[in-house]
Amino acid sequence: xxxxxxxxxxxxxxxxxxxxxxxxxxxxxxxxxxxxxxxxxxxxxxxxxxxxxxxxxxxxxxxxxxxxxxxxxxxxxxxxxxxxxxxxxxxxxxxxxxxxxxxxxxxxxxxxxxxxxxxxxxxxxxxxxxxxxxxxxxxxxxxxxxxxxxxxxxxxxxxxxxxxxxxxxxxxxxxxxxxxxxxxxxxxxxxxxxxxxxxxxxxxxxxxxxxxxxxxxxxxxxxxxxxxxxxxxxxxxxxxxxxxxxxxxxxxxxxxxxxxxxxxxxxxxxxxxxxxxxxxxxxxxxxxxxxxxxxxxxxxxxxxxxxxxxxxxxxxxxxxxxxxxxxxxxxxxxxxxxxxxxxxxxxxxxxxxxxxxxxxxxxxxxxxxxxxxxxxxxxxx
Numbered sequence: 001x002x003x004x005x006x007x008x009x010x011x012x013x014x015x016x017x018x019x020x021x022x023x024x025x026x027x028x029x030x031x032x033x034x035x036x037x038x039x040x041x042x043x044x045x046x047x048x049x050x051x052x053x054x055x056x057x058x059x060x061x062x063x064x065x066x067x068x069x070x071x072x073x074x075x076x077x078x079x080x081x082x083x084x085x086x087x088x089x090x091x092x093x094x095x096x097x098x099x100x101x102x103x104x105x106x107x108x109x110x111x112x113x114x115x116x117x118x119x120x121x122x123x124x125x126x127x128x129x130x131x132x133x134x135x136x137x138x139x140x141x142x143x144x145x146x147x148x149x150x151x152x153x154x155x156x157x158x159x160x161x162x163x164x165x166x167x168x169x170x171x172x173x174x175x176x177x178x179x180x181x182x183x184x185x186x187x188x189x190x191x192x193x194x195x196x197x198x199x200x201x202x203x204x205x206x207x208x209x210x211x212x213x214x215x216x217x218x219x220x221x222x223x224x225x226x227x228x229x230x231x232x233x234x235x236x237x238x239x240x241x242x243x244x245x246x247x248x249x250x251x252x253x254x255x256x257x258x259x260x261x262x263x264x265x266x267x268x269x270x271x272x273x274x275x276x277x278x279x280x281x282x283x284x285x286x287x288x289x290x291x292x293x294x295x296x297x298x299x300x301x302x303x304x305x306x307x308x309x310x311x312x313x314x315x316x317x318x319x320x321x322x323x324x325x326x327x328x329x330x331x332x333x334x335x336x337x338x339x340x341x342x343x344x345x346x347x348x349x350x351x352x353x354x355x356x357x358x359x360x361x362x363x364x365x366x367x368x369x370x371x372x373x374x375x376x377x378x379x380x381x
Contacts, residue, residue, distance in 0.1 A: 176227060178234045197238040209368040250311025253366045255303040263303045267296035308360060317358060327357055335379035346370055
């Protein structure tokens, strides 16, 4: 108590003294003794392992050593390597002998196996094994596709993958952001542009529905048809006028130019692969691309003959593969914009049957004009 009192004269602190009775003290001694024993048995052993890691690594070391027994044909050379490697981690003669034994077991077993295997039988087994491996070739081309044909295929695949990768990057960098007073736009090449509303002179739409904005410095920026409506709505809020609007009482809607060109390219590719299959005598390739060529011819004819002629109160749908269809404006009750798989359509419904009688792809040339007509005729609300 005197020690505590002296300490408290110089320091401000609260001291609490806890006194145990005799039984509690004896119990605590017993518990503390058990804890000491546990520490001696476990903690000291673990500390010893950390301080002297060689013993704890001996099992792993033996596993490492055993693999080296496969490397040498003679037991003498095996034991020599065992001694050399064991000296690095084993500082006791018995440990080095153990390493020699571990090496030697494998060396003796391998030598014994080699002495009992008939060399002729081993040759047959290896030949069969080599034949099996050869039949499981990683080459995915048929055996009759070789030489220049295989080179052309490889080059074609590489070019296709490269173009696909480049296009994916271009689509990833593109974006458009409509702000209250400006448009922030980054094109497919990563070039960023800021178009202020005050700098826009006028805008107009192409036959394919794309939007062209002309700035006061005569620079032009083009946007795809699927974004044109949103940008035009933004410009109407900014009171930006379009260029002298042409009278659009009569117009023709047809597949866009890129769609027609793409159908021709597909036709050429199918024909090229068909010829490749014929020249390499590959029946499967010839059959597949022969069927695809038939589809390509149909697809090409469809895109070059399909058109809708709108005007004078009628909509005429024509195609080389279908009979002409003539629909009067008065027979149309309503229209609906429907989003399909990556494609937007406008559906025109018959007054009598309430079923869609015309379905127009909104990516076609001048397709935006049918949308304007639908609003004008109150088909779209």
